[in-house]
Amino acid sequence: AAGVIQSPRHLIKEKRETATLKCYPIPRHDTVYWYQQGPGQDPQFLISFYEKMQSDKGSIPDRFSAQQFSDYHSELNMSSLELGDSALYFCASSIRYTADTQYFGPGTRLTVL
């Protein structure tokens, strides 16, 4: 079965640079969620989109923005990167913006030097 696809899988950036992470949800899933998981921590919800509109917002820094496109893929844009942004960024998708099960992608490991 098709799963959530994230790219790139690994990304190394310098401080103050920008990064763009991409997420392709499972086919027919219309809701995308972004999470940040620091080393040894639980995933923290950043932001979600349903039918291309932002549906909810968590602990996402103002330096980060995201959007969902007409084909339901989503991009997380991160600017003015800081060392503390180094983490695993997961995307998850669900069939609708409800309590339905979220299926997670493999994650993008971002390292900021």
Next chain:
Amino acid sequence: AQSVSQHNHHVILSEAASLELGCNYSYGGTVNLFWYVQYPGQHLQLLLKYFSGDPLVKGIKGFEAEFIKSKFSFNLRKPSVQWSDTAEYFCAVYSSNTGKLIFGQGTTLQVKP
């Protein structure tokens, strides 16, 4: 404050031992409950979920969990663990009050062969 609490941060077992990982939540309203597993270097995978009905749910790989509403608990169990069960286990709760999926701190399970 609304939270998800996992009692054990690090559990070490020998193969064939029985496993029980505790999870308690403090959310009100309707809740959907999940256990995810994260194998070393991999993404979150759904083990099992509870939405309604029989409070004893069975998941993949021989795992099961019991929802006890009066105790706000959703403990994960497995009668006999294997070395391949070594992983991080996350309890997660979706609350209709918050509209978000909130994770517990995670439990690292190490199974000795």
